[in-house]
Structures are given as C-alpha cells and as structure tokens.
Amino acid sequence: MNKNINQKKWKGISLTQTAYKKIKNLIKKHQNIKGIQINIKKSGCAGFRYYLSLIYLETQINKKNFYIYQNQDAKIYIKNENMKLIDGTKIDFVESDGINMSFKFNNPQAKESCGCGESFNIIPK
Structure with a gap:
C-alpha cells in the first residue's frame, strides 16, 4: 500500500509493479540514490511536461515543500505546488523494442495532450 510520509490528505499517486521494480533497480545499482523527484x-505544445530527477541526499530538498510518497522502499518526491496537477496519477514503466523505455504517467486530470504524448494540459472544472 502506498503511504504519504507527510500525512497530507490527497488521493496520491500509485506505481505499477514494473515502475516500482525500475525504481528499486535504480536504487540497488546506485546505493546513494534515495528516491525520484517528479x-x-x-513546456511542450499542450502546456505541461513531467521531468524526473534523482534524489541523492535527502538534505537536497526542504521536506516542508514536498510530498514524499513511499511505495514499499521506493520514495517519490513531489513539490507541494505540483500536487494539484498530478494527484491521482498512476505511473508505469514501459519498454518497446528492447531499446525505447520510459516512465509513463496515467493522469486522470490530463484532458489534453500533444500528438507525441510528451506534454499535457489540465482543463479547469
């Protein structure tokens, strides 16, 4: 079960088993990696884009400014101001042709995306 370490109330994010395994392998290969920041x-033609970065030291970030979401031993760091754009998202890791691989974001709030799928937009209710 996923757990928000900061105990804030939001729907959260979830990881597929494939995404969890990829993050776990990154941490195992590079033991100094503490988690991933989303x-x-x-950016892009639709409005917003996801960027991932690695967290090497938890002192790199001010925990007050982040939601820290934990799936087993994989930590995901998300800035507070980005939660309204990503809340409820399911993250997957996909490979095709053995060459192309990436994290994919199934964001129920994304109502528009560009043709290549690299950027998205949220239409206010």
Whole structure:
C-alpha cells in the first residue's frame, strides 16, 4: 500500500509493479540514490511536461515543500505546488523494442495532450 510520509490528505499517486521494480533497480545499482523527484514544468505544445530527477541526499530538498510518497522502499518526491496537477496519477514503466523505455504517467486530470504524448494540459472544472 502506498503511504504519504507527510500525512497530507490527497488521493496520491500509485506505481505499477514494473515502475516500482525500475525504481528499486535504480536504487540497488546506485546505493546513494534515495528516491525520484517528479517535477512538472510549463513546456511542450499542450502546456505541461513531467521531468524526473534523482534524489541523492535527502538534505537536497526542504521536506516542508514536498510530498514524499513511499511505495514499499521506493520514495517519490513531489513539490507541494505540483500536487494539484498530478494527484491521482498512476505511473508505469514501459519498454518497446528492447531499446525505447520510459516512465509513463496515467493522469486522470490530463484532458489534453500533444500528438507525441510528451506534454499535457489540465482543463479547469
């Protein structure tokens, strides 16, 4: 079961088993990696784009400014201001042709995306 370490109330995010295994393998290969930060920035033709970065030291971040979501021993760091854009998202890791691989975000709030699928937009209710 996923757990929000900061104990804030939100729907949260979830990882598929494949995404969890990929994060776990990254941590196992590079023991100095503490988790992954999901950033959302204005970019692309649809409006926003996901960017991932590795957290090597938890002192890199101010925990007050982040939701820290934990799935077993894989930590996901998300800036507080990005939660409204990512809340409820399911993250998967997909491989195709043995060459192309990436994390995919199934965000129920994303109502528009560009043709290549690299950026998304949220339409306010």
